[in-house]
Amino acid sequence: MAITAQPFMTHPMFWFRLLCLLLAVATLVPMMAWSQALTRVPNTTLRLPAESPNSRYRAVDAFPGVRFTHPTGIAVPPGETNRLFVLERAGVIAVITNLAAPSRSVFLDLRPRGIPTDGEAGLLGLAFHPGYSSNGYFYVFYTIASFTSTAGSGSHHRVARFQVSPTDPNRAELSTERSLITQHTEALFHCGGDMHFGPDGYLYIGVGDEGPGSDTTYKNSQRIDKDFFSGVLRIDVDLRPGNLAPTVHPALLVPDALPYLVPQDNPWVGATSFAGSAVDPTKVRTEFYAIGLRNPWRMSFDKPTGNLYVGEVGDWYREEVNIIKKGGNYGWAFREGSIPGPRPGIVPASTETVPPIHEYLHGSSGNDYIFNSVIGGVVYHGSRLPELQGHYVFGDYMNGNVWAFRYDGTQARDFRVLTVERAVSAYGVDPRNGDVLLCVLPRDTIKRLELSPPSSGPALPPTLSATGAFKDLATLEPQPGILPYQINSPFWSDHAQKQRWFSLPNTSLTLTYNKDLPWVAPAGGVWVKHFDLVTNEVTQAKRRLETRFIVQTGEGVYGITYRWEPGASDATLVPSEGFSETIPVQLANGQVRNQQWAYPSRSACLACHTPITGGLLGFNTAQLNRTYLYPSGIETNQIHALLGAGYFSNATIPEPHALPRLAAVTDVDASLEYRVRSYLDSNCSSCHRPGGAAPTVWDARFSNPIDGATWGSRLIDAPLKETLDNPLNRTFVVGHPELSMILKRIAVRGSIQMPPLASSELDQNAVDLLTAWVTSNELKARLSLDSWKTVFFPTAGDPRAASSADPDADGHTNEAEFQIGTDPLDPNDRMRLSIELEGGQPYLVALQPANRSLVVEFKRSLDAAATWEVLPESNNLPRYPLRSQTLRIPLSDNQPTARFFRIRVQSL
Secondary structure (H helix, E strand, C coil), X not given: CEECCCCCCCCCEEEEEEEEXXXXXXXXXXXXXXXXXXCCCCCCCCCCCCCCCCCCEEXXXXXXXXXXXXXXXXXXXCCCCCEEEEEECCCEEEEEECCCCCEEXXXXXXXHHCCCCCCCCCEEEEEECCCHHHHCEEEEEEEEEEEECCCEEEEEEEEEEEEECCCCCCCEEEEEEEEEEEEECCCCCCCEEEEEECCCCCEEEEECCCCCCCCCCCCCCCCCCXXXXXXXXXXXXXXXXXXXXXXXXXXXXXXXXXXXXXXXXXXXXXXXXXXXXXXXXXXXXXXEEEECCCCEEEEEEECCCCEEEEEECCCCCEEEEEECCCCCECCCCCEECCEECCXXXXXXXXXXXXXXCEEEECCCCCCCCCCCCEEEEEECCCCCCHHHCCCXXXXXXXXXXXXXXXXXXXXXXXXXXXXXXCCEEEEEECCCCCCEEEEECCCCEEEEEEECCCCCCCCCCCEHHHHCCEEECCCXXXXXXXXXXXXXXXXXXXCCEEEEEEECCCCCCCEECCCCCCCECCCCCEEEEEEEEXXXXXXXXXXXXXXXXXXECCCCEEEEEEEECCCCCCEEECCCCCEEEEEEXXXXXXXXXXXXXXXXXXXXXXXXXXXXXXXXXXXXXXHHCCEEECCCCCEEEHHHHHHHCCCECCCCCCCHHHCCCCCCCCCCCECHHHHHHHHHHHHHCCCCCCCCCCCCCCCCCCCCCCCCCCCHHHCECCCCCCCCCCCCCECECCCCHHHEHHHHHHCCCCCCCCCCCCCCCCCHHHHHHHHHXXXXXXXXXXXXXXXXXXXXXXXXXXHHHCCCCCCCCCCCCHHHHHHHCCCCCCCCCCCCEEEEEECCEEEEEEEECCCCEEEEEEECCCCCCCCCEECCCCCCCCCCECCCEEEEEECCCCCCCCEXXXXXXXXX
């Protein structure tokens, strides 16, 4: 028997080969077990609608086949009825011509200007001059990375005028740009950027407070004598007689700037004081029409009334809809809506503010998602939805609610939920008929609000028994064709205990397996989750709480839940807006904890079950890669059992011993990092991932290496978009739990909690785990490959430090030695593999380093054409132990042939 080492790949995986000659230790994949664990049968009892019946209204693709890249706004030239202009955040204005048979082309491409799209920056506003048909002028608000001697270097928000081509009405001339305002900005957050010409012919421009957070960094929110932030500007681009020149500011002095005037009746013309303090009239930004806005995201004029509606994105507590009044102070940052804001003392208490006409508290109004972002909408004056005539239609980017209310001049009335459509960035109007249009980011489409067709299918079942999911509600025995399953790392649900089932009712329906990406589920699939809560810690008595359903449709998913009354024999459908109650829990120490339980609204289900996650959570490779004892009496891996029963469209799936699997928070034998990464994946990755709902700088997915070159590397010591007023705060800071914002926000309940759902109870096990990891020697000693090299090769340029070098000639490269934690300069410090006999049973034996996974593979000859297979033994699993340990893999088979082995070493 000879032992050699062979590194095959780069970080994070290596293989080490053990050649075993003339030793009868061959293995066979136990196909018999997993192929017989399940017999697939159809389900004929489920009575759930194939499509969501939640709303009288729906949003449908307005221009099928026409797509956009991150659409952020819609505009139409005055008087036109057959063209639509769409802003794309990266810098393109697209034009759709012939709306009945739409065709898309590029009207203006600003990308050569160098447009940053970090944070909330980009192409944000478009307004056509009232005389566009004759002069061809239009105005754009966008972010530009530039340097000017007067306006400063770095990023700027620019308001500029362009002109359409004299020979092509569907193309503008980039060379015609003239800047009106080029405002230097320190941060690319709270940009505002929407623009509209008002009934008075003046240009109104929404500007945010420069961000980030709570106006504690740049302190712009209550200033009219500084820069162009935190309000609505009103300017005269036509240079009307009697209007005034603006006060001098660097933003107006860029080369070839286009002059404008300030309307003489703007509210702070000639002002010498503001909010109880004196101001220098030569520094007053007389362009301000209203002040005290945090992030006015999307504005619109209602032509019949002249009202200017603004969606004002809130901080931690309130989202607002405001009607902008001349000289109005909307309170930010000493107020947030109708409550005190984060900087209550910045103006006198007597300062008068304009209250919002509508506001909603984060986590209320059927809105169970704590992060919210109101999206300003439009007043409906179309002909096809008469009951919405005169109603303001708007929504929330995060929870997807699309709402409407009617403003009667005093208050908002007739408030209603219209439908649910997540990630709507802007609203507009179809110029042909007044239909409300929605910019929808996940699908990069423009959708149209319309009445839902009369349902031809069943209504939502009023009770759990009526769903047809369970044969016996007392025992929760499912009907045939509805399968139980378990996951490795459950989502935290306020101490609740959960059971899970799923069904693809028609046996011709299949799932599509993916290793790291979400599985693709067919329309008609149903997932069921039941919640119990221990209400007496002494007797362990439980109360049934709810049973939830996620139904896969042709467009996505919808969710419903059924509430169990205490002692009831059946559960009843929770209304669409959700429900909450207080549940007393008898503690082991004799005290009582009054626990809040929130039954989710139907929009709340979609806050996490998003298109980017495939609509399903916890139903993927890393979660289901575990054994399950099936009613057949066979205990085997769930993934291969599903494969054997015909649930996958894939003909084959890799041996599950080689596939990723998550660890439970309470698995004390697993490494801290393994458990932390698993927890973050199951609790945070639905939002914290590229393209996810959170405005994030880090990626919670387990599949990304923690030291990866892109997203994975941002888990440790990464800067944040929201620092909570401490610039030292980071994602995780080694040795400093007080600066580790992921930990801090998981460790609290309230406005900044994570995950941002309606949870009222701390996951103390998770808090303890994350704290232990941040302060652990495991994390403190964690080095990148480059840092590890400097320990052993401190001299710059030492050729022995190359990743592929083997300076101690032990057969392991430096990169391999880094993975297994051995000394690259000591030939005796190396991974040693052996086969030992114990009682006639051969074992493959190796020392498994802490926080490293070892997986044994074999093949039947050294022929290059022979394939390596994973050894399917029960303890041959991708697992990362807390401490170094001896790995002993039994080798069982009766075939008297030689076998060749290698061990795969992998880090997180």
